[in-house]
Amino acid sequence: MTSSLVTKTPVIEIKDLQAKYGNLTILDGISVDIHPGEITVILGGSGCGKTTLLKNMLRLYEPTAGSVKFWGEETLGMSENEFYEVLKKTGMLFQNGALLNSISVYENISIPLEMHTSLSQDVIDRIIRVKLNLVGLGNAIYKLPSELSGGMKKRASLARALALDPEILFCDEPSAGLDPVTSEALDNLILNLKHQLKMTIVIVTHELASIHRIADKIIFLDGGKMLFNGTLDEARGARIPQIDHFFEVGKF
Amino acid sequence: MSISINNNVLTLEGEFTKESVPALEAELSKLNKSASTAGISMIDLGGIHRIDSAGVSFLDGIHQRLGEKAGILLFKGARADVQAVIDTFSTINLPVIEAQREMGFFEKLGDDTIKAYQAIVEGLTLASEIMYYSAVGILSRKGQRKGSTIQQAALLGSQALPIVALLSFIIGFILSLQSGVQLKNFGAGVFLADLLAITMVREMGPLITSIIVAGRSGSAIASEIATMQVTEELDALRMMALHPIRFVVVPKFHAITFVMPLLVMFSILVAELGGAMIAVLMLDTSVETFVSRSIEILSLKDIIISFGKSIWFAWVIVVIGSYYGFQVKGGAEGVGKATTAAVVSSIFAVILFDAVFSLLYL
Ligand SMILES: Nc1ncnc2c1ncn2[C@@H]1O[C@H](COP(=O)(O)OP(=O)(O)OP(=O)(O)O)[C@@H](O)[C@H]1O
Numbered sequence: 001m002t003s004s005l006v007t008k009t010p011v012i013e014i015k016d017l018q019a020k021y022g023n024l025t026i027l028d029g030i031s032v033d034i035h036p037g038e039i040t041v042i043l044g045g046s047g048c049g050k051t052t053l054l055k056n057m058l059r060l061y062e063p064t065a066g067s068v069k070f071w072g073e074e075t076l077g078m079s080e081n082e083f084y085e086v087l088k089k090t091g092m093l094f095q096n097g098a099l100l101n102s103i104s105v106y107e108n109i110s111i112p113l114e115m116h117t118s119l120s121q122d123v124i125d126r127i128i129r130v131k132l133n134l135v136g137l138g139n140a141i142y143k144l145p146s147e148l149s150g151g152m153k154k155r156a157s158l159a160r161a162l163a164l165d166p167e168i169l170f171c172d173e174p175s176a177g178l179d180p181v182t183s184e185a186l187d188n189l190i191l192n193l194k195h196q197l198k199m200t201i202v203i204v205t206h207e208l209a210s211i212h213r214i215a216d217k218i219i220f221l222d223g224g225k226m227l228f229n230g231t232l233d234e235a236r237g238a239r240i241p242q243i244d245h246f247f248e249v250g251k252f
Numbered sequence: 253m254s255i256s257i258n259n260n261v262l263t264l265e266g267e268f269t270k271e272s273v274p275a276l277e278a279e280l281s282k283l284n285k286s287a288s289t290a291g292i293s294m295i296d297l298g299g300i301h302r303i304d305s306a307g308v309s310f311l312d313g314i315h316q317r318l319g320e321k322a323g324i325l326l327f328k329g330a331r332a333d334v335q336a337v338i339d340t341f342s343t344i345n346l347p348v349i350e351a352q353r354e355m356g357f358f359e360k361l362g363d364d365t366i367k368a369y370q371a372i373v374e375g376l377t378l379a380s381e382i383m384y385y386s387a388v389g390i391l392s393r394k395g396q397r398k399g400s401t402i403q404q405a406a407l408l409g410s411q412a413l414p415i416v417a418l419l420s421f422i423i424g425f426i427l428s429l430q431s432g433v434q435l436k437n438f439g440a441g442v443f444l445a446d447l448l449a450i451t452m453v454r455e456m457g458p459l460i461t462s463i464i465v466a467g468r469s470g471s472a473i474a475s476e477i478a479t480m481q482v483t484e485e486l487d488a489l490r491m492m493a494l495h496p497i498r499f500v501v502v503p504k505f506h507a508i509t510f511v512m513p514l515l516v517m518f519s520i521l522v523a524e525l526g527g528a529m530i531a532v533l534m535l536d537t538s539v540e541t542f543v544s545r546s547i548e549i550l551s552l553k554d555i556i557i558s559f560g561k562s563i564w565f566a567w568v569i570v571v572i573g574s575y576y577g578f579q580v581k582g583g584a585e586g587v588g589k590a591t592t593a594a595v596v597s598s599i600f601a602v603i604l605f606d607a608v609f610s611l612l613y614l
Pocket residue numbers: 021026044045046047048049050051052053095
């Protein structure tokens with residue numbers, strides 16, 4: 001949506017990122033560029049550090065070494081307030097939804113709108129309804145998170161991530177726990193966001209069908225390292241045993 | 253960005269994003285006041301070069317408000333990329349879902365009354381179930397883990413002991429100090445022993461201990477059961493053919509029944525210690541006199557009442573804690589509410605029952 005499209009410089013540049021929990025090194029030497037308007041899929045076995053990578057990029061955990069640039073600007077040394085300006089242009093769908101449990105779905109989505117814009121109630125109201133409708137939850141608008149199913153929580157969380165029309169959207173396993181039809185609808189929404197709004201999207205997913213439908217680039221993590229970074233076709237041609245195995249086992 | 257009106261055509265130009273929309277809204281309401289929006293029949297979107305969902309919602313607002321006044325309204329000329337965003341975020345055909353209607357005063361009063369009645373019925377049902385399974389549980393340990401009662405008793409005792417000790421000592425000391433001064437004026441210092449023994453055994457011992465146990469262990473019972481409820485652990489127990497009351501509540505019930513009288517006894521002894529210090533230091537009573545007077549004044553009835561009360565309070569705490577635990581609604585935040593409610597109600601109930609006991613056995 002912005003000038004970044006024209007210049008084609010990466011929106012996110014990660015160099016030699018290292019992530020640890022205490023003394024335990026989870027990720028080491030991760031270097032990757034995320035390009036504007038592309039859908040990048042992060043792949044890898046359960047527990048290999050995909051969520052950790054997302055959280056470290058966004059400084060929810062502070063990386064122990066390396067560099068992360070958003071729109072060309074180094075973020076790791078930024079003050080909290082400077083970094084909030086970056087965060088306002090990004091949205092995150094957490095793996096477990098992470099909705100605020102004591103307030104309704106409507107209020108969950110209205111919070112970023114109320115706090116970061118001075119839009120009128122009518123406009124906010126419309127934005128909330130359309131975002132919920134996009135994720136197929138138009139009817140759940142006044143429900144409490146505890147009254148939603150697991151998959152519904154995720155979709156509500158996606159609607160919240162989209163509240164401010166972020167330029168970059170991060171999704172941690174958006175379609176895990178969804179039926180194939182809803183899952184496909186979600187993929188179509190994600191493609192729509194990419195095509196119509198030129199959104200840059202980073203997704204963690206295990207669903208092969210989904211990867212085929214949406215991925216422009218894939219990042220494959222294994223044993224704390226990045227094994228591969230490139231297009232799906234390149235991944236097939238690269239003859240990396242772990243990746244071949246991943247696609248082989250996942251087939252019907 | 254700008255809004256202008258010419259020959260009944262509303263022309264929109266520039267950026268329509270969440271940053272610019274608030275200013276546009278202000279401009280539009282000015283135009284509305286000057287009544288020049290009345291005859292508008294067409295909106296020209298050709299000048300919009302950037303739009304987001306806030307911009308689309310703003311357009312939809314204009315559309316619906318003006319459309320109602322003017323009848324049919326035409327849009328024309330949006331650039332393809334702008335039109336794509338409009339199509340994605342259009343709110344025009346979205347169904348409007350009504351928020352739940354607020355209840356009127358009498359409706360709410362009636363609803364609350366029914367709910368209160370149901371809560372009492374549910375509470376009494378739970379209480380009788382707990383009593384039943386605890387009685388059964390004395391004879392057969394089926395459905396309980398080995399050693400769980402002992403473990404609970406140890407936990408309960410160790411949690412409460414330090415606070416009970418400290419508070420009882422302070423209360424015994426202060427009570428004696430205050431009444432000691434008065435008694436001394438009348439030259440009746442020796443009666444301090446009688447006074448303190450009766451007060452502690454019949455009232456303060458059970459009361460202080462129960463309040464501490466309600467705060468420390470009643471809350472723990474409520475939050476433990478509530479967490480298990482929220483995280484589906486209770487469902488998992490049922491699926492393993494284990495009764496949640498037998499598995500979770502009965503060991504606590506047995507443990508507290510056993511530990512509470514011990515804690516009360518301990519509380520009384522520590523308070524007597526505080527009293528004895530005052531008696532010896534301030535009232536020139538000898539330790540022997542203090543102890544023997546304390547023992548003489550107490551009848552068997554006093555002691556039975558004291559223990560009876562403390563066991564009753566213990567049961568009240570377990571039942572109320574479990575009640576709020578099982579009742580929990582919502583996710584994690586429900587756990588906090590259940591815990592707070594359990595502590596407040598069990599302290600309230602303990603004091604209420606204490607008053608009843610005092611009236612019955614004066
Ligand atoms: N808060 C934490 N403290 C300590 N270790 C953690 C923490 N969170 C995750 N880990 C460890 O880090 C590793 C990576 O976890 P992560 O959640 O990033 O995996 P993942 O790739 O997202 O897995 P999944 O596909 O199951 O979601 C795991 O081995 C996990 O045990």
